[in-house]
Amino acid sequence: MSEQPSRSVGFLVLERLTGTVLVLVLLSLGWMIGVGYLPEQASHPSTEVEVLIVLGLLVAALVLVSVVALLHTRSDS
Amino acid sequence: MDDEPRLTIPSNLDAVVNEVVAEAHVRPHELRPEERAYLKEHALKKPLRVLDIWALGVGVVITGEYFGWNLGLKDNGPVAMLIASLIVCLLYLTWVLALAELSVAMPFAGGPLAYGRRAVNPWLGFVMGWSMFLECQFATIATALATGSYIAFLFNPEDPNPTFSVVAALATVLLFFLLHALGVKEQSTVMVIMTYGAILGLVLFWIAALPYFSWERVWPQPVLPARKGWQAVLEAVPYALWWLVMIETVALAAEEAHEPQRSIPRGLVWAQLTLIVLVVLTWLFACGAVDSQELAVTLRPDGHGGTTEELVDYPLAKAMQMLWAKRSPALVYGFGLIALFGMIASYHGMVYGTSRQAFALGRAGYLPAFLGRVHVVRRTPILSLLVCSLLTAAFVVANLWFKDAIAVAVLVSTLSALVWYILAMGCLFILRRREPHLFHAYRVPLHRVLPIAVVLLSVFSIYVYSVINVQVIPLTVVLYLLGIGYFGFWAHRRLQTAAPEELAARQSGPLSETPS
Numbered sequence: 001m002s003e004q005p006s007r008s009v010g011f012l013v014l015e016r017l018t019g020t021v022l023v024l025v026l027l028s029l030g031w032m033i034g035v036g037y038l039p040e041q042a043s044h045p046s047t048e049v050e051v052l053i054v055l056g057l058l059v060a061a062l063v064l065v066s067v068v069a070l071l072h073t074r075s076d077s
Numbered sequence: 078m079d080d081e082p083r084l085t086i087p088s089n090l091d092a093v094v095n096e097v098v099a100e101a102h103v104r105p106h107e108l109r110p111e112e113r114a115y116l117k118e119h120a121l122k123k124p125l126r127v128l129d130i131w132a133l134g135v136g137v138v139i140t141g142e143y144f145g146w147n148l149g150l151k152d153n154g155p156v157a158m159l160i161a162s163l164i165v166c167l168l169y170l171t172w173v174l175a176l177a178e179l180s181v182a183m184p185f186a187g188g189p190l191a192y193g194r195r196a197v198n199p200w201l202g203f204v205m206g207w208s209m210f211l212e213c214q215f216a217t218i219a220t221a222l223a224t225g226s227y228i229a230f231l232f233n234p235e236d237p238n239p240t241f242s243v244v245a246a247l248a249t250v251l252l253f254f255l256l257h258a259l260g261v262k263e264q265s266t267v268m269v270i271m272t273y274g275a276i277l278g279l280v281l282f283w284i285a286a287l288p289y290f291s292w293e294r295v296w297p298q299p300v301l302p303a304r305k306g307w308q309a310v311l312e313a314v315p316y317a318l319w320w321l322v323m324i325e326t327v328a329l330a331a332e333e334a335h336e337p338q339r340s341i342p343r344g345l346v347w348a349q350l351t352l353i354v355l356v357v358l359t360w361l362f363a364c365g366a367v368d369s370q371e372l373a374v375t376l377r378p379d380g381h382g383g384t385t386e387e388l389v390d391y392p393l394a395k396a397m398q399m400l401w402a403k404r405s406p407a408l409v410y411g412f413g414l415i416a417l418f419g420m421i422a423s424y425h426g427m428v429y430g431t432s433r434q435a436f437a438l439g440r441a442g443y444l445p446a447f448l449g450r451v452h453v454v455r456r457t458p459i460l461s462l463l464v465c466s467l468l469t470a471a472f473v474v475a476n477l478w479f480k481d482a483i484a485v486a487v488l489v490s491t492l493s494a495l496v497w498y499i500l501a502m503g504c505l506f507i508l509r510r511r512e513p514h515l516f517h518a519y520r521v522p523l524h525r526v527l528p529i530a531v532v533l534l535s536v537f538s539i540y541v542y543s544v545i546n547v548q549v550i551p552l553t554v555v556l557y558l559l560g561i562g563y564f565g566f567w568a569h570r571r572l573q574t575a576a577p578e579e580l581a582a583r584q585s586g587p588l589s590e591t592p593s
Binding site for chain 1: 160
């Protein structure tokens, strides 16, 4: 069975950043539930900006988690 | 008697038993002779490697690209569907990483049964195993129905016959029961071929949709429906789950995986990343080429001068029909045939998942024991395959009277899945604290944050079921009560101590004692 290799400083920083972005995404889900009860805001000019921010957070989270997962999997080979 | 042919039992069963025992963290000398004999009689073969795991992961899920997700577009629009899809992609990416840690630590066909059993007690093991069984069984039903719909579409794209669709679905159920009865390695080869075919089908769709692509359809104004706002995203999430549900079937393959500590994490991660790319591109080209509402519903005359909305079971085929029927009917039919690869690849994996889960529950005594038997030579769980296929067939026939069967099956499957995702993370935290030695072979990155993210994303997804107007929650509750009732009144006094999941739980101390 393989042992987990020691982590580089760069990988640890990447993990921290990924964790932070994940937390932001989770907070945005809570916000989404709250604002979901305010449909009259849908045509508000800021909605498009809100959508772009949420999409940006989600894409960032996906990219960062993917990178961390691939690096982690490769280090186990 | 001397003239009767002798059955040849595989000679490597002792090696398989030793490997299962090692994976249960049990020393061989602790095994009683009758327990060793039981394991030998119920052993599965171990041929699966990284590519097989990847193919199983992608193949079992890829049907979600071909149908089901489109129902989330109804009255919600493409942007809401995109946001919901990315939330689901993140849930599943974090989920498969955390699942890999559990799966490598306890590589048994029981999967969630083993996790719950070892972490807490047989009751939690049953609830988690039953959750996954419901998830797999209803996903199988939905996919069988959708396969029948795609076949019916091929024969009459303008107005597919619902009765023919049911007959085609039943033929699919029968064919794949027979195929699965052959054995794991043969299934794996078929799965790899089908998966490549299904991916090819999606690429073909993207290329065919490209000439008709419009950014205005993908990014309309307003970006979210004026009457709903962000609620549209919430309503789309349960259907977005269908993109990726069932990938955890791979966890059940751990008992049949060669070097699971390597093949499971690598196979799962690559499968998930492949699927995320497929999700985004399929959404983009489908919503860019065709109005999103037409992908979700078809308006048909109701015979009284008005129209009725019919949910679309074959969105990509419908899009091809709308875009290319007049210019190139051959392309439409060709795509329809290739799309069947997607349906079949997933149906293949879903039958695998359903039968393995039923097998593991039967082998351990949590469900009727006959489900846990394997064919003497083929070593396949033929009786659980038969029961699951019969259940699927029964629901397929019921579709003749209940037209929303696919939507209900999709939602019951995804809701059941979310229940056991949350419970699995609870088991992970408990076992990490109590038995850290289980995880020496593989540990997930983002050690604490990632499982918490899985829980919160799953809780969020369950919450939104209360937002959508489909009565799946009572139905799901009834199914759980039926299972828990059987376990509580009958099975929990008749657990099989020699099953790998029970052997593994024996190592964890007082909580592992089997109730008398």
